[in-house]
Amino acid sequence: MSPLPCAQSGATVPNVAASIGRITRLDGSSGAALYSNASARVVESLALAASPPFALMQRAGLAVARLGQALAPHGRRAWIAVGPGNNGGDGLVAAAALRQAGWHVQITTCGAGTNRPPDALRAWQLWQDGGGGATELADVEQAELAIDALLGLGQHRAPEGEMAACVARLNDFQRAGVPVLAVDQPTGLLGDTGQPLGHSVVVATHTLALLTARPGLFTGDGRDLAGHIWLADLACDPSATPPSATLSSADDARRGLPMRQHQQHKGSFGDLWVLGGARGMGGAAHLASRAALAAGAGRVYVSELGADGQAPADPCWPELMQRDAHAWCAPGVLERITLVCGCGGGEAVAAELPAAIARAARLVLDADGLNAVAADPTLMRALAARRDQALSTVLTPHPLEAARLLGCSTAEVQADRLAAAQTLAHKTQAVVVLKGSGTIVASPDNVPAINPTGNARLATPGSGDVLAGWLGGLWSSQAAPPTASAHQTARQAALSAVWLHGRAAEVAPGDPGLPLPAHELIQALQRASHLTRQSAR
Numbered sequence: 001m002s003p004l005p006c007a008q009s010g011a012t013v014p015n016v017a018a019s020i021g022r023i024t025r026l027d028g029s030s031g032a033a034l035y036s037n038a039s040a041r042v043v044e045s046l047a048l049a050a051s052p053p054f055a056l057m058q059r060a061g062l063a064v065a066r067l068g069q070a071l072a073p074h075g076r077r078a079w080i081a082v083g084p085g086n087n088g089g090d091g092l093v094a095a096a097a098l099r100q101a102g103w104h105v106q107i108t109t110c111g112a113g114t115n116r117p118p119d120a121l122r123a124w125q126l127w128q129d130g131g132g133g134a135t136e137l138a139d140v141e142q143a144e145l146a147i148d149a150l151l152g153l154g155q156h157r158a159p160e161g162e163m164a165a166c167v168a169r170l171n172d173f174q175r176a177g178v179p180v181l182a183v184d185q186p187t188g189l190l191g192d193t194g195q196p197l198g199h200s201v202v203v204a205t206h207t208l209a210l211l212t213a214r215p216g217l218f219t220g221d222g223r224d225l226a227g228h229i230w231l232a233d234l235a236c237d238p239s240a241t242p243p244s245a246t247l248s249s250a251d252d253a254r255r256g257l258p259m260r261q262h263q264q265h266k267g268s269f270g271d272l273w274v275l276g277g278a279r280g281m282g283g284a285a286h287l288a289s290r291a292a293l294a295a296g297a298g299r300v301y302v303s304e305l306g307a308d309g310q311a312p313a314d315p316c317w318p319e320l321m322q323r324d325a326h327a328w329c330a331p332g333v334l335e336r337i338t339l340v341c342g343c344g345g346g347e348a349v350a351a352e353l354p355a356a357i358a359r360a361a362r363l364v365l366d367a368d369g370l371n372a373v374a375a376d377p378t379l380m381r382a383l384a385a386r387r388d389q390a391l392s393t394v395l396t397p398h399p400l401e402a403a404r405l406l407g408c409s410t411a412e413v414q415a416d417r418l419a420a421a422q423t424l425a426h427k428t429q430a431v432v433v434l435k436g437s438g439t440i441v442a443s444p445d446n447v448p449a450i451n452p453t454g455n456a457r458l459a460t461p462g463s464g465d466v467l468a469g470w471l472g473g474l475w476s477s478q479a480a481p482p483t484a485s486a487h488q489t490a491r492q493a494a495l496s497a498v499w500l501h502g503r504a505a506e507v508a509p510g511d512p513g514l515p516l517p518a519h520e521l522i523q524a525l526q527r528a529s530h531l532t533r534q535s536a537r
Ligand SMILES: NC(=O)C1=CN([C@@H]2O[C@H](COP(=O)(O)OP(=O)(O)OC[C@H]3O[C@@H](n4cnc5c(N)ncnc54)[C@H](O)[C@@H]3O)[C@@H](O)[C@H]2O)[C@@H](O)CC1
Pocket: 044, 048, 054, 056, 057, 060, 083, 084, 085, 086, 087, 088, 090, 111, 117, 119, 150, 151, 152, 153, 154, 155, 156, 157, 158, 159, 160, 163, 183, 184, 185, 210, 211
């Protein structure tokens, strides 16, 4: 987490009972506990019970004002859209604080009537006592800062009417390059899932989560709608309440990156086999095997399903060893290797799966390997039985592959990515990497993790093959610590690989507006890995 830049301490409102607490940016380096709406309500009620009346809302409003000032350091005019509940109350306290700091503040209220909850009513009085009133939307002037304090935890339907008009106005500011700060969460975005409630949704440049942050800020459409995400802890510690998810961190990435000892040799890092590359799709197997080698696997073999007889060598990576299509399942081989299976496997991979699923000690199943399991209930049962036989599995579906495995539509997977990943992890008893913006790493025994790194440069063919190979390479080179179960080692490799894969796209050279070719991603992964190790020192 990065500290707040150029935070100003000028804004004060009477009767603030304690320090406002810390404001930190959730930028992907440090993890965070994430709370669903329901668990955030539990945290909120504990915090309210432990604080003097109105204190939490004062801290929240001051935190909003403070971050707003930092986002628009030369600004003097703000517009705040104020909703009917306590989210609006936070906005009113922020309005009073900004005014006290010398800003010209306009507010527009929506949907409150006389029914504000008690804290928000007090905030309204605070604003009015200083001479504040409300401005009709048509009279809103230009501003250097716009604040969305329409709806937070309490939103249960999509904005309509005057509220939708306020949302549209906030989005006009955003399009004009004015910072738009969403209080707690962007109005119109479901905090649990990262899905918009309807068509009317705020596109914020920054979101300041209050007390706790919701998972939906980090997955689905959340990243595009929430902008840069900050957390104000309001001087409260939520840790007594179990989180619903976690945000994975650089520490998670480092835990999956073993240090090489001086006396180790290639045999210390495990053998890895890539099985895939049906006719016309050899590139997928090449990308996966190159990535596996780069990630640290000891010896990497490739069996291409599309190759007749002796498979062709990968001329640019002579370190890779080609084998014919059945060498991988010779007696004693599968039981000790890491098998990365399915990358460009086509239909041919289905015939290989019974042996792979029954015997591979460590199995990464990707792409067509997943599609074949989805189409065959016997394979699905065999997959789910692996865990009881002390065999570990990581599945790396994109949303369509996950939908096939779950027997639902892609839209249903995307509607609640956390739930879909967890359901699939329970169904298959495997570690599940549900790819896409805000990749989820779920497993039967753990709270799911959302990955904060990465960007749309990864939306390009082959980047998933590189992920599967890199993950397998990390896993292969990982000696399981005696205390951790094999399953936890698999999860650790998945968390690390996914985090680094995203970071690689962030640090790779080139135009951030263009895709990152998958073969270049391998080099970027090595750089991301190096930078991540260094940043621990
Ligand atoms: N009570 C407190 O002291 C604190 C409250 N906090 C703030 O309080 C928020 C939660 O407050 P609330 O529970 O009042 O919820 P909201 O402020 O999100 O609003 C709920 C109200 O909006 C109405 N509503 C929901 N959807 C609507 C729609 N589409 N159109 C029009 N009206 C709609 C509801 O009927 C209800 O009256 C948090 O998100 C956070 O911003 C935090 O600052 C912590 C401190």
